[in-house]
Amino acid sequence: MIALHDVHKTFGTNAVLRGVTLDVPRATSCVIIGGSGTGKSVLLKCVLGLVTPDAGTITVDGIPVQDGDRDAFLARFGMLFQGGALFDSLPVWQNVAFRLLRGALKRPVPEAREIAIAKLRRVGLSPDVADKFPAELSGGMQKRVSLARAIAADPQIIFFDEPTTGLDPIMSGVINELIREIVSEMGATAMTITHDMTSVRAIADSVAMLHGGLIRWTGPVGDLDHSGDPFVDQFIHGRATGPIETLR
């Protein structure tokens, strides 16, 4: 289980997280929603140790994220970045098999390539994509390659940061389906950030809304439409008026 307790993070004078408390049970999919700039990505980066919180505790299966062997800790994670974050200098298969070509999970090159191609197939890409470079692919294909890289080493925990941003509705649907299948098949714990309400309903077991640096509401996805929280209502219905201030 991923447990965040009273997590604070400030950048300069901007207090992004002001005491976030959230539990994500093992093998469930939690989607975090909230306006732009409310600290959703910072929250994921705090769990991964990419950003160090100013205060509070974050544990994974009871172990604080900053303790213990960092490589072993990170080996349990896969992450799909918002922009894909594929390495431009490496062909697609080496991007997917990056973790399998070095470090503790290193495999022989032919085996790593085989796994990479299998993962590419898993996300609906044909093997002839394997030797292309990321710049040669469309945005949707890059997102799928990034998804293949996130699942290449069969992680126990997967983070998805805006998995459907910039994609057309059909490609978004494909990615949502893939994420749901992967999480169900692999039994992984997933945390997803998205603004896309279709994705929320497709991916989530539970939903948490981050607003004002705090978790404003959390509950099962089925309760989202009856949350009784005006902030959640305004957000999920995309209303310009409501308690969430908008700049015009």
Place this chain on the structure above:
Amino acid sequence: MIRALAALLARLGRPVLAALAGTGRIALFAADTVSHLARPPFYAREFGHALVQIGWLSLPVVGLTALFTGGALALQIYAGGARFNAEAVVPSIVAIGMVRELGPVLGGLMVAARVASSIAAEIGTMKVTEQIDALVTLSTHPMKYLTLPRVLAATLAVPVLVAVGDAIGIMGGWLVGITRLDFNSATYLKNTVDFLEPWDVMSGLIKGAVFGFLVALMGCYHGMNSGRGAQGVGRATKSAVVAASVLILAANYLLTELFFSA
């Protein structure tokens, strides 16, 4: 009055403190980079790639710079030496000037322009597109994977570039000497060899290693600390080239003082 004086001191002190903090950050970055030499894993493939990018692909620009500099040096020394009837010193002064000073300094500056900018732009772009974060999540230390191979490759490659540049520069002087200044080819080469000492060459190569280290370090440091967006990467690239060039010239003075002051 006292308040105005305090404000003036604060205004003067702020940039000094910022400069000291920057120097400290660079020193820590350098120490961190070097410390990874002793801690596995070492990414040999990245090192090989950096060696080709920094060493092999810089050869044309360093060679051309040395060739023209050697030729111009021969013309200048000949013209200056004529005032004292000392035209015969052209071969030895060209050789000493090239291997001690111009070879390493101009080679270093050329590599700074070509390599520091490219490293800073590449790493800066990786940072703003979250590729550095992706490396971390893939259990790969960015200092080991990106910084150490480049710094090590530059430290080893630049002395080789300097050696090649020295030879081409001396050849440039020889070409001008025999075609424009009526020197006898054999005499020119004999004077070059006779007056050149091993330490002249060695000191230039040591300078080259230091300059290579500084160039790659500045490229990596400014890339890793790049701001957001295209403007941030552009600023990082500019800062890397400027910092590397200034550090090369400053280090050159210090090393010359260390090696040759009486």
